[in-house]
Amino acid sequence: MRSSDDCRIAVFVDRCGGALSHLLDEGMITYIRGLPQVVSCEQHEDLSSPQGREELAGRLTEGGADRAVIVGGSPKAYEVSFRRLGLATGLNPYMVLVANVREGVAWVIRDDERAREKAKAIITKKISEAGLLSPILRKQVEVSKEAVVIGGGVVGIRAALALADAHIGVTLLTRARNIGGKAIQLAHFYDRPDDVSPWFMEQVERVTEHPKINVKTSVQLRGFEGYLGDYRVTIQAPPGKREVVRGSAVLLASGHDVVPNTGGIFDHRCFVSPPRMEAMLRDAGKSLVNEKGKPIKTVTFILDLVNETIKIDSANAVKNALLLRGNHDCTVYVVCRDVKVSLDGMEKLYRKARELGVVFVKYDDPPRFSLVNGQVNVEVKEVSTRVMGDEYTLSILSDLVVMSEKFIPSRDNEMLAALLGIPLPQEGYLMDDNPQFTQVRANRRGVFLAGGCRHPETLEEALMEAEAAASGVTQLLSRGIYEYDLAVAEIDPAKCATCLTCPRVCPHSAIVVEKYAPKSIYITAGYGEDFTWRAARVLPTQCYGCGICVSSCPTKAITLKHLTDAEISLHLGI
């Protein structure tokens, strides 16, 4: 592959404030000037400084250059800002290359003479690579201010309200007959002294009355397709007809499921689930009584038999223990493996509980239960005293034992993952695009995840997540247009064999198969000229430019605009 002869390359040598002076001396400048297609070679002390960049911006296209190579530091640091410089003068950002002779050469090769040779080789390669560049355009698509929220639980409600308040129209879809979900089971917030239900009722009321929110209840998801700016969700209210709901972005807040924990427990009125405990606390007057009217004096919370990695139980147990101790004068034991306090304000709450006399008991072996005179005897081996030599077995005679329920991934997750093209790891919760950098974003641009479909979370955390996801959607849609560089993969429909490899390997579900190519090299005899062959197409708004499809394509029909095979081959010395 040879570069075209008529390209004109401007080279700028950046001495990085003197760090590269020994390498990029006069001899090197003369050498660069002598390379083919180089029209100018300027040197500068520090191009990455504001003054340097300003000067560079004005001179990028001097001498009629249509592409530029900057010799200096690592492209990771300055490439983006260098690329944008040319815009004012009409130079396409992707026509600027950075040759790394600082991190790659000057700082790693001790011998000056060898370093100079190496730098020469790198610069020569970069300059011939510059000859292969072609401009990459910046495009924009219109995105309507419409979003679809799937899930009518507290997360969906919070997200819908946040979006609607940002003037984005919302269609809220839920499988249930009413919006609300599981949050109503909670009596109190852990982090503030308020009751949940009045606040929650107000939220539900606002959603139903908000002019920007359209609530559709009792609907099933049947289909999902599209891309950022035009997602089409097919829904069906089971006896009725199918209907297509459109939105520029989709926020998935489908929640998790809860099943009662039945392992090793017998059916007795002394065993209650956390929601029942919350209800008892909500309804209790001055004194807490059980069904038979007997006062409840001792309450034991059993944690970590299930849900060992989930902190909801810890938060609720500490919160309720405080209430029981403070308002109802009960003796409270929290039997757990670990108290999970990694929540905002939780450490303080835990401290307060200890000060009020809540007893925390740690176990390794699961506690045993037996009935004694209508009370439950909880036998547990206390391990926090083990360091002192002996191990004590505690017998806690309790009027009430609160057993945590088990949180499991929603049974819908599998269907949702298949329908939306979101990866589903073994644990069964839907996965973010990147757990570190893009937390509430799914792998598809414009699809967001929040709440229990990602991981079961306390109400307070889930609400924060809902707002994070909603602000992600707002950020994408608020301008009404979405701008992107066409630095993406592109499929030549004439070469596409429709083998469906690329849609399968694409990690961002950015490739669709469309019926648009007029013909294919694999066209079979017997079909007329007007026969339209199906071919794959990359949706440019969805593509992240990773290039996985490019090297997977068996017919080499795909090119990656910002790193073509020709450019790699050049480096390989072909």
Place this chain on the structure above:
Amino acid sequence: MEPFSPRIIAFCCDKSGYVAADMAGKLGMSLPESLDVIRVPCAGRIDSFHLLKALENGADGVLIFACHEENCQSLTGNLMVKARMDYVYEIMEKIGLERERLELCNVATNNGAKFAETVRRKCEDLRRLGPNPVK
């Protein structure tokens, strides 16, 4: 006589390997001058023919620096290249090239020292193996 300095081509994932290479530079680790770094957007961009062509064109060794498994920013890029490498190993075995000439190394962005160490170790290994017979 100067010791044989093997030519190593290192494909570096833009998200991890290249940053690690930069870090090796910033830390001033010494690297062999016969190392060629090729920056790719994701390790999944590397095709089996790139690897074979690199060996055909006289590289003594090829290294791939990709993200740690299950930590790829494109979810499966590092697994894709691993699968392709298995294919390349098969071919290399058939044509009589040593397996050691191709290696995948999972690095994180802050693994500058590991990057330099891997390159130096590879350099030693290749010196022992001798030049690429294809050359």
